[in-house]
Amino acid sequence: MKNKKALASRILKTSPKKIKFTADALEEIKKAITGSDIRGLIAIKKITKSKAPHQSRVRARKIAEQKKKGRQKGHGSKKGKKFSQITKKERWMTKVRTQRKFIKELKENQLIIAKNYRLLYSRVKSGYFRNKRHIKLYIQENNLITKNEK
Numbered sequence: 001m002k003n004k005k006a007l008a009s010r011i012l013k014t015s016p017k018k019i020k021f022t023a024d025a026l027e028e029i030k031k032a033i034t035g036s037d038i039r040g041l042i043a044i045k046k047i048t049k050s051k052a053p054h055q056s057r058v059r060a061r062k063i064a065e066q067k068k069k070g071r072q073k074g075h076g077s078k079k080g081k082k083f084s085q086i087t088k089k090e091r092w093m094t095k096v097r098t099q100r101k102f103i104k105e106l107k108e109n110q111l112i113i114a115k116n117y118r119l120l121y122s123r124v125k126s127g128y129f130r131n132k133r134h135i136k137l138y139i140q141e142n143n144l145i146t147k148n149e150k
Helices: 002-012 025-030 035-043 056-069 088-108 112-128 130-143
Strands: 019-021 047-049
Touching: 002 019, 002 035, 019 025, 019 112, 025 035, 088 112, 088 130, 112 130
Parallel strands: none
Antiparallel strands: 019 047
16 A cells, blocks of 8 residues: 555655545555556545645734734844844935924024025935934034024
8 A cells, every 4th residue: 555655646746645545445446556547546536635734824813913003013023134124215214304394393483594494405305414413513513593683
């Protein structure tokens, strides 16, 4: 029977462990000698190939659901290099948005004139400033703040 399993596995292109014989056809299978005999038994479903057991996705789905809620995202869960969690583009976007918001507030509070606002805006766009603090230093060094005279 070992030889029959090996022959059937070669025909079905699978492991001999996955070959199953039906209990009522064991006598017929013992009589089968050639590959064509085995093919005939496969055709009438006396010899079958069992499906491979798949890996359960239950735990994976549960974790994905938790991550959707914002859980399980601490330092211990992070894998990969520097920009695998937050991309360079996302970091750039957050930096530029905070800087633009800051200079917009300065303009609305009339601390800088429109001309200086445009200057700062273009510098922000080009990546000149590292952060908000750098903008403040630049404004102080170049005396861009206008004094409110009443």
